[in-house]
Amino acid sequence: MSVTDAAVQEAGPRPTTSRIVNDFAIQVATVNGSGSQTANLVLLRSIFQMGVPVSGKNMFPSNIAGLPTWYTIRASAKGYIGRKKEVDFLVAMNPETAREDVLTLAPGAAVVYDEPLKLNELRTDLVFYPVPFDKLMTGITHDAKLRRLVRNMVYDGVLSRLLSIDMGQMEKALRKQMGKKQKAIELNMSALKAGYDFAEASLTKQDPFAIEPMNKTAGQILIEGNAAAAIIVLLVLLLTMNAAAIVLRDRFQKKVGS
Numbered sequence: 001m002s003v004t005d006a007a008v009q010e011a012g013p014r015p016t017t018s019r020i021v022n023d024f025a026i027q028v029a030t031v032n033g034s035g036s037q038t039a040n041l042v043l044l045r046s047i048f049q050m051g052v053p054v055s056g057k058n059m060f061p062s063n064i065a066g067l068p069t070w071y072t073i074r075a076s077a078k079g080y081i082g083r084k085k086e087v088d089f090l091v092a093m094n095p096e097t098a099r100e101d102v103l104t105l106a107p108g109a110a111v112v113y114d115e116p117l118k119l120n121e122l123r124t125d126l127v128f129y130p131v132p133f134d135k136l137m138t139g140i141t142h143d144a145k146l147r148r149l150v151r152n153m154v155y156d157g158v159l160s161r162l163l164s165i166d167m168g169q170m171e172k173a174l175r176k177q178m179g180k181k182q183k184a185i186e187l188n189m190s191a192l193k194a195g196y197d198f199a200e201a202s203l204t205k206q207d208p209f210a211i212e213p214m215n216k217t218a219g220q221i222l223i224e225g226n227a228a229a230a231i232i233v234l235l236v237l238l239l240t241m242n243a244a245a246i247v248l249r250d251r252f253q254k255k256v257g258s
Helices: 035-048 098-103 135-137 144-150 154-164 165-179 182-202 225-257
Strands: 025-032 052-057 068-076 089-090 110-114 127-132
Touching: 025 098, 025 135, 025 144, 025 154, 035 052, 035 068, 035 089, 035 154, 035 165, 068 135, 089 098, 089 154, 098 110, 098 165, 110 154, 135 144, 135 154, 135 182, 144 154, 154 182, 165 182
Parallel strands: 025 089, 089 110, 110 127
Antiparallel strands: 025 068, 052 068
C-alpha cells in the first residue's frame, strides 16, 4: 500500500495542463489512535456536501493503537463507489509506511507529507507537497495529547486549498462531526485554517486534481458502515417482531373462534 511523502516542489514534475475533476482517489496513511478518523470523515463529508458522489473505505490490519491504517476516499462524478486500485493523491502521515506508500504510487500522483520525512528524495516523477505539521501546531495548542489528536486536521486544510474543496463545507462537516463540543470545534477549526493558510502561502499547485461543485448528492445521505449495519439489524428485528405478532394474533383469533 502506499502513502505519499514530501518532496521539494522545485524538483517535482512540470505542471499538468489537463485537469482531472471529481474523478480521483485520495489515500490517507496514518496511525491508529492518532485522531485521523475525524479528519477523514470531515474530508469525506465536505466533498459529499459539494454535491460530488464520494465513498470512503478504511483499511487497517489491526485495531491496536500505534499500528498503521489507510483511509481511501474516491470521488467519482459517475457515482462509482468501489475502491480504485490506483492512488492519485497520497497524504503520508505514518513514518513506518511512508517509504513503501510513495514507492508504489503511479507516476504523476501527488503527495502531501510531513516535511521531516523527506519523501521527495525517493522519486522525481511525483508532485510533492511538504508540510511542517508540528510547527503549524505550536501556535494552536501546547497540550501534547491534543496536538497529536488535532494535527491531522491540518491536512484537511491543506487539501481544501490544493483540491479546491470549499472551506465553508469543511467547517459545516466539522461541526456536524463534533456536535455541541464547542471547544473541540474551535481547536480543530484553528488547525484546519492553519493548514489552508500554509498551503495558500507556501505551496504552488502542480497536480491536475480538483473538486468542483455538482448536484448529484441531493436527497441522499452519507452514512458510516457501522451505522448502516445497525439500521439493518434494527429493521430485521422489527420485521421479526412484526411476523411474530401476526402469528400470535392468528392463533388468538383461532382460539377465540373455537
